[in-house]
Each structure stands twice: as C-alpha cells, then as structure tokens.
Amino acid sequence: MKKTFFSCLALCMAAEISAQTIPSPDIQIKTAVMAAPSDKQAGAKVYGYASDGTFKVLREGSNDFVCLADDPKKEDIGVSCYxxxxxxxxxRGRVLAKEGRNAKEIFDIREKEVKGGTLKMPKQSSTLYVLSGSKDNYDAATGALKNGYLRYVVYIPFATAESTGLPLKPDVPGMPWIMDPGTHRAHIMINPPKP
Structure with missing residues (x-):
C-alpha cells in the first residue's frame, strides 16, 4: 500500500513539473514573435519566463513592437504582440492582475487612470495580434505551431459604434465589430473565420 501511494505521489509530482516546463528563452522568443507581422518579428522586444517562472524581458527590442511568450501555466498556446x-x-493590467484584481476591477482602475491622465493610451489606433493554438499542435523543442489561429484587436480609445460605423457584434464570421465602445479600452475585434 505504501509503495503504491508513493508511486502515485511521484507520478503526480512529475506530471506537475512537466506541465510547467518552461522552454528555453530562444524557443519562447521564436514562438512569441509568430504573432507579429513578419517585418516586425526580428526587432520586437519579447517578454517571457525565466526557469523559475518569473516574468521578465527575454530580449530587448529595436523596433516599435512588443511580444509576450506563452504562459507555461496555461494549457494551450497563446502568444501576442502589440x-x-x-x-x-x-x-498596468499585468500588475493589477498580479495583485489579485479581477477583470472588472482592472477595467475600472485603468479607465479611471486613463481619464485622469496617469495612464497613457496611444492617440492613434494601435493593434494587438493574438496567436493561439493547441498544445497538441505545438513542438516545444522547436517552437513550431501547426494550425495556429491569429486574431486582431485594434485599440481606438473612447470610439463608439456611431463614430466608427462598426456594429456591436459581428453579423457574419470575420466581420469587424467594436467592443467596449466609449471607454478607454474601446477596440475593433477582427476574428477571421476558422478553417
């Protein structure tokens, strides 16, 4: 009985460690920049994870793009660039989340800070690229992802359906629409149809 218990315990511990295995910085960078347009990938700043799980800068950038590596605590692959x-x-969103704030609190705090001028948003529209995929289609040794899905978020602070002519929800797959209209986080959602 003791032998079975300790065998199960060892298997559980091994599964937990492997579930949180953090790829090398090179692999994290390679995967993260896949979300960026091809002409922005080589010079993008990349945030990722140290071997102890600490979130940090993996590579300084030389252009106007920032990319985030996949979070090893999450089941599937998700990287983004902006x-x-x-x-x-x-x-600011990452800091508030780390403090334990929920999504509504994060939204409300950033809304107040943007309106108060202590948190700056770009004056022009600014795009976020989000690439996601299944762990089953990801090769952690090479950083390659098959059948990834790329979607787009274009931030346009305080824009509305009326100021943009965009609907509040898509009528057909892939149709752009506006989310959080009239707020600091107003953005155009573009979700291309999935194959």
Whole structure:
C-alpha cells in the first residue's frame, strides 16, 4: 500500500513539473514573435519566463513592437504582440492582475487612470495580434505551431459604434465589430473565420 501511494505521489509530482516546463528563452522568443507581422518579428522586444517562472524581458527590442511568450501555466498556446505604445496599458493590467484584481476591477482602475491622465493610451489606433493554438499542435523543442489561429484587436480609445460605423457584434464570421465602445479600452475585434 505504501509503495503504491508513493508511486502515485511521484507520478503526480512529475506530471506537475512537466506541465510547467518552461522552454528555453530562444524557443519562447521564436514562438512569441509568430504573432507579429513578419517585418516586425526580428526587432520586437519579447517578454517571457525565466526557469523559475518569473516574468521578465527575454530580449530587448529595436523596433516599435512588443511580444509576450506563452504562459507555461496555461494549457494551450497563446502568444501576442502589440505596438510598443500599448505597453504601459498592458503592463498596468499585468500588475493589477498580479495583485489579485479581477477583470472588472482592472477595467475600472485603468479607465479611471486613463481619464485622469496617469495612464497613457496611444492617440492613434494601435493593434494587438493574438496567436493561439493547441498544445497538441505545438513542438516545444522547436517552437513550431501547426494550425495556429491569429486574431486582431485594434485599440481606438473612447470610439463608439456611431463614430466608427462598426456594429456591436459581428453579423457574419470575420466581420469587424467594436467592443467596449466609449471607454478607454474601446477596440475593433477582427476574428477571421476558422478553417
């Protein structure tokens, strides 16, 4: 009985460690920049994870893009890239989430800070690229992802359906629509039809 218990315990511990295995910085960078347009990939700043799970800069950038590596605690693959001017907004969200704030609190705090001028949003539209995929289609040794899905978010702070002519929901797959209209986080959602 003791032998069975300790065998099960060892298997559970091994499964937990392998579920949180963090790829090398090179692999994290390779996977993260896949979300960016091809001409932005080589020079993008990349945030990722140290071997102890700490979130940190893996590579400084030389252009106007920032990319985020896949979170090893999440089941499937999810990487994103965005215009560097969005980084203060994104970083503030990460800090608030780390403090344990829920989504509504994060939204409300950032809304107040943007309106108060303490959190800057870009004056022009700014795009976020989000690439997702199944762990089953990801090769952690090479950083390759098969059958990934790329969607787009174009931030246009305080825009509305009336100011853009966009609907509040898509009528057909792939149709752009506006989400969070009239707020600091107003953005155009573009979800291409999935194959």
């Amino acid at each position: 215009l560097a001017e969005l980084d203060p907004f994104m970083e």
